Amino acid sequence: MGSLFRSEEMTLCQLFLQSEAAYACVSELGELGLVQFRDLNPDVNAFQRKFVNEVRRCDEMERKLRYLEKEIKKDGIPMLDTGENPEAPQPREMIDLEATFEKLENELREVNQNAEALKRNFLELTELKHILRKTQVFFEEAEHGGVVSQMADPSREEEQVTLLGEEGLRAGGQALKLGFVAGVILRERIPAFERMLWRACRGNVFLRQAEIESPLEDPSSSDQVYKSVFIIFFQGDQLKTRVKKICEGFRATLYPCPEAPADRRQMAMGVTTRIEDLNTVLGQTQDHRHRVLVAAAKNIKNWFVKVRKIKAIYHTLNLFNLDVTQKCLIAECWVPVLDIETIQLALRRGTERSGSSVPPILNRMQTFEDPPTYNRTNKFTKGFQALIDAYGVASYREMNPAPYTIITFPFLFAVMFGDSGHGLLMFLFAGWMVLKEKPLAAQKSDNEIWNIFFAGRYIVFLMGLFSIYTGLIYNDVFSKSLNIFGSYWSSNYNISTLQHSSVLQLNPNSTDFNQTPYPFGMDPVWQLAENKIIFFNSYKMKISIIIGIIHMLFGVSVGLWNYLYFKKIENIFALFIPQVIFLVFLFLYMVILMFIKWVKYGPASDIKYSSYCAPSVLITFINMILFKDTPQVKGCDEWMYAGQGVLQKLLVIIALLCVPWMLIVKPVMIMRSNKRQHYQLNNHGTENGDVEGAPGAAAANPPAPQGGHGEEEEEMSEVWIHQGIHTIEYVLGSVSHTASYLRLWALSLAHAQLSEVLWDMVLRRGLAQEGYVGGIILWAAFAVWAVLTVGILVLMEGLSAFLHTLRLHWVEFQSKFYTGLGYSFTPFSFEIILDTAQATTED
Amino acid sequence: MSASPVAVLVFTILWGVVGIVLPFLVPKGPNRGILQAILILTAATCWLFWLCCYMAQMNPLIGPKLENTTLLLIAREWGKEVTS
Numbered sequence: 001m002g003s004l005f006r007s008e009e010m011t012l013c014q015l016f017l018q019s020e021a022a023y024a025c026v027s028e029l030g031e032l033g034l035v036q037f038r039d040l041n042p043d044v045n046a047f048q049r050k051f052v053n054e055v056r057r058c059d060e061m062e063r064k065l066r067y068l069e070k071e072i073k074k075d076g077i078p079m080l081d082t083g084e085n086p087e088a089p090q091p092r093e094m095i096d097l098e099a100t101f102e103k104l105e106n107e108l109r110e111v112n113q114n115a116e117a118l119k120r121n122f123l124e125l126t127e128l129k130h131i132l133r134k135t136q137v138f139f140e141e142a143e144h145g146g147v148v149s150q151m152a153d154p155s156r157e158e159e160q161v162t163l164l165g166e167e168g169l170r171a172g173g174q175a176l177k178l179g180f181v182a183g184v185i186l187r188e189r190i191p192a193f194e195r196m197l198w199r200a201c202r203g204n205v206f207l208r209q210a211e212i213e214s215p216l217e218d219p220s221s222s223d224q225v226y227k228s229v230f231i232i233f234f235q236g237d238q239l240k241t242r243v244k245k246i247c248e249g250f251r252a253t254l255y256p257c258p259e260a261p262a263d264r265r266q267m268a269m270g271v272t273t274r275i276e277d278l279n280t281v282l283g284q285t286q287d288h289r290h291r292v293l294v295a296a297a298k299n300i301k302n303w304f305v306k307v308r309k310i311k312a313i314y315h316t317l318n319l320f321n322l323d324v325t326q327k328c329l330i331a332e333c334w335v336p337v338l339d340i341e342t343i344q345l346a347l348r349r350g351t352e353r354s355g356s357s358v359p360p361i362l363n364r365m366q367t368f369e370d371p372p373t374y375n376r377t378n379k380f381t382k383g384f385q386a387l388i389d390a391y392g393v394a395s396y397r398e399m400n401p402a403p404y405t406i407i408t409f410p411f412l413f414a415v416m417f418g419d420s421g422h423g424l425l426m427f428l429f430a431g432w433m434v435l436k437e438k439p440l441a442a443q444k445s446d447n448e449i450w451n452i453f454f455a456g457r458y459i460v461f462l463m464g465l466f467s468i469y470t471g472l473i474y475n476d477v478f479s480k481s482l483n484i485f486g487s488y489w490s491s492n493y494n495i496s497t498l499q500h501s502s503v504l505q506l507n508p509n510s511t512d513f514n515q516t517p518y519p520f521g522m523d524p525v526w527q528l529a530e531n532k533i534i535f536f537n538s539y540k541m542k543i544s545i546i547i548g549i550i551h552m553l554f555g556v557s558v559g560l561w562n563y564l565y566f567k568k569i570e571n572i573f574a575l576f577i578p579q580v581i582f583l584v585f586l587f588l589y590m591v592i593l594m595f596i597k598w599v600k601y602g603p604a605s606d607i608k609y610s611s612y613c614a615p616s617v618l619i620t621f622i623n624m625i626l627f628k629d630t631p632q633v634k635g636c637d638e639w640m641y642a643g644q645g646v647l648q649k650l651l652v653i654i655a656l657l658c659v660p661w662m663l664i665v666k667p668v669m670i671m672r673s674n675k676r677q678h679y680q681l682n683n684h685g686t687e688n689g690d691v692e693g694a695p696g697a698a699a700a701n702p703p704a705p706q707g708g709h710g711e712e713e714e715e716m717s718e719v720w721i722h723q724g725i726h727t728i729e730y731v732l733g734s735v736s737h738t739a740s741y742l743r744l745w746a747l748s749l750a751h752a753q754l755s756e757v758l759w760d761m762v763l764r765r766g767l768a769q770e771g772y773v774g775g776i777i778l779w780a781a782f783a784v785w786a787v788l789t790v791g792i793l794v795l796m797e798g799l800s801a802f803l804h805t806l807r808l809h810w811v812e813f814q815s816k817f818y819t820g821l822g823y824s825f826t827p828f829s830f831e832i833i834l835d836t837a838q839a840t841t842e843d
Numbered sequence: 844m845s846a847s848p849v850a851v852l853v854f855t856i857l858w859g860v861v862g863i864v865l866p867f868l869v870p871k872g873p874n875r876g877i878l879q880a881i882l883i884l885t886a887a888t889c890w891l892f893w894l895c896c897y898m899a900q901m902n903p904l905i906g907p908k909l910e911n912t913t914l915l916l917i918a919r920e921w922g923k924e925v926t927s
Contacts, residue, residue, distance in 0.1 A: 473896050519850035
């Protein structure tokens with residue numbers, strides 16, 4: 001059957017599984033995805049369950065895989081996703097998998113460690129190389145004319161010069177023996193470093209620095225960093241320790257640097273050869289790592305699936321109860337009644353696979369618990385069901401509004417969005433998504449907005465389709481009309497009249513009007529008319545109310561099926577009938593009045609039925625409720641038809657009588673049925689007492705009914721309050737919900753006006769230009785118009801119309817019959833588990 | 844007070860076929876019920892929408908108010924010459 005009208009019939013089942021077959025059976029059920037297991041050990045700590053060890057092993061495997069995946073991603077190796085779905089491996093294969101992952105992880109860690117050590121080494125050597133190269137320049141400068149005198153170079157910083165000069169003088173003019181340290185520091189630390197040195201050493205050191213042009217790789221974080229070489233000259237040990245401390249503080253690395261040029265040269269050569277050696281070793285290490293990762297990348301998705309399946313199976317097995325004999329596992333699960341056979345087949349397959357001889361047993365159980373709500377959806381109905389579930393999951397076996405929503409939702413949307421052009425854009429976009437469904441779904445984008453659109457592609461598709469239809473009825477295509485059948489209005493004014501008045505009204509009561517309406521939709525003449533809005537408002541307000549009342553009546557009648565299904569016949573008399581009468585006698589009557597007005601009043605020669613006398617339906621309706629007479633203009637009839645006044649009074653009185661009917665009948669019925677039960681109970685009790693004749697029994701009996709009495713009174717007051725709220729909600733709701741449907745008119749008007757303004761203000765200006773400059777202006781105007789059309793009229797207006805439609809369904813329609821207190825069926829399914837796991841890792 | 848029987852019949856029959864005849868022709872299958880509901884509701888909503896629009900124009904209480912330039916253009920484009 002699988003129909004969407006009600007949720008699936010569910011049953012609670014008990015499942016006995018042989019210990020050795022349990023794993024295979026649960027695996028088969030996971031592939032099937034039709035069984036929701038219940039936790040039979042809710043009070044057992046997660047760490048004390050039977051298969052906690054296996055789950056932990058799976059966690060460990062998953063961690064290793066994630067590590068592998070991270071490394072693969074770091075190297076930018078493409079991961080092969082064949083989309084294949086391997087079966088959950090046998091439990092004994094778990095050890096193999098574990099061994100494989102362990103080996104891979106260790107190998108990778110070792111390689112990484114080696115690589116890091118090598119890289120650190122490499123970095124040190126490179127830095128040393130740079131130091132040797134850069135300091136060469138400093139030393140050469142220094143050697144030119146002795147350190148001290150050279151410092152007198154006027155172009156150098158003067159403080160340095162004088163300070164060192166002074167010191168030189170104090171030392172008695174001898175050539176100074178200066179110590180130095182050389183090192184490398186992060187470039188951005190240089191200014192602070194320099195300032196610190198200056199302050200701490202009171203200007204008694206001399207710092208030279210040079211930038212290393214090429215960035216160096218930091219081995220621990222593998223970031224590219226820029227560094228600078230520096231050399232600090234100073235005098236004395238005290239300064240030396242101080243300088244070294246500062247260097248340490250700034251994380252500068254110091255390198256030994258020989259003073260003699262020959263040593264330096266030799267060292268530089270040594271360093272270069274060592275760097276070359278290191279490079280080859282590093283290359284080999286990287287190659288090895290790459291090979292390992294490429295091999296792993298081929299299988300990693302597959303492994304992920306396997307490990308996640310094993311984990312899910314053990315996790316599920318943890319929910320089971322162990323039989324006393326330990327031979328057998330007991331599970332309780334919710335199962336759709338229609339699928340019991342499929343499930344039994346899957347269980348048999350599982351038993352065969354495990355080689356066990358004892359078949360599993362599936363028993364149906366009786367329960368008073370509410371079963372979960374399971375709606376079997378397909379890719380088309382899924383989006384609509386999601387709209388309903390977003391409000392609340394249906395109670396078990398309650399009428400599901402989703403099948404009706406499939407049409408009413410796009411229809412109400414289109415009433416607000418009515419424009420064929422915009423509808424066509426929407427239709428084409430959704431049509432593309434529907435056609436390219438498979439490749440688009442395979443892409444698995446993590447763009448949230450796109451995913452929302454894609455999930456609702458069928459909704460958007462139908463919304464577009466219906467908008468095209470309503471747009472044709474409104475005769476609105478990008479705010480212009482189509483003249484398919486030729487307007488049924490024509491002008492009979494002669495040239496002089498036309499010359500003398502700027503605005504002229506066509507007379508419907510003459511040959512200006514064909515006397516029959518335009519066959520399909522609005523006459524195109526209205527789009528050009530100055531008084532278009534007056535005409536459209538009256539029309540659109542009326543259809544909003546007509547559609548709204550019919551929609552609400554439909555909602556109330558869906559409630560009837562609920563009462564019939566749940567065998568609550570008393571609700572039909574206590575609720576359904578008065579509700580329908582109330583709605584029909586007051587509101588549907590107003591709709592009928594509208595139709596009467598459309599039929600009776602018009603360009604008639606009889607003044608009673610001309611536009612001069614046409615009564616306002618709204619005023620008539622309000623006066624009907626208030627029992628007031630409408631003051632009439634002379635020559636007009638107050639009533640649209642004979643006997644209207646009497647009928648209306650009758651309708652209002654009956655409708656008002658429905659209010660106490662709704663309020664009182666149900667609680668009274670409950671009270672009476674309670675009393676009847678009571679009576680039987682009491683009779684029963686005394687009989688028992690008589691028969692037994694024991695004084696103890698007679699003494700024990702009386703308190704029980706009394707206790708029950710108190711409870712019932714409380715219950716009854718609750719019933720009264722509940723019914724009162726329900727009645728008030730319904731009565732007030734009928735009024736406010738009817739008014740609420742006027743949003744159909746308001747949004748449709750706003751949409752039409754906005755699109756007209758956009759055309760007039762933008763595209764029309766472009767179209768009015770002439771010559772080839774006009775072409776360019778038109779091009780620009782069209783661009784602006786197109787962008788605004790898509791951005792504002794289709795996207796934003798579409799969104800707002802969507803939200804209003806959603807509200808009309810959730811509040812105005814569903815409040816009439818839908819409780820939505822269920823909880824949804826969450827089957828144990830590998831598909832769902834894998835999808836969510838993938839989604840969370842991608843986040 | 845006038846409706847063209849042709850237009851009323853054409854659209855009523857059109858939507859009648861969609862909403863009453865087609866539901867019987869839906870192939871048997873798990874989605875039969877849904878498809879029937881879709882067809883019936885589509886026909887009902889679309890027919891109602893068309894009907895309201897038609898009836899609203901059946902007896903217009905006002906005529907369109909047009910600018911004289913528009914009227915002249917209408918006369919030229921929609922093929923009814925202006926009399927002098």
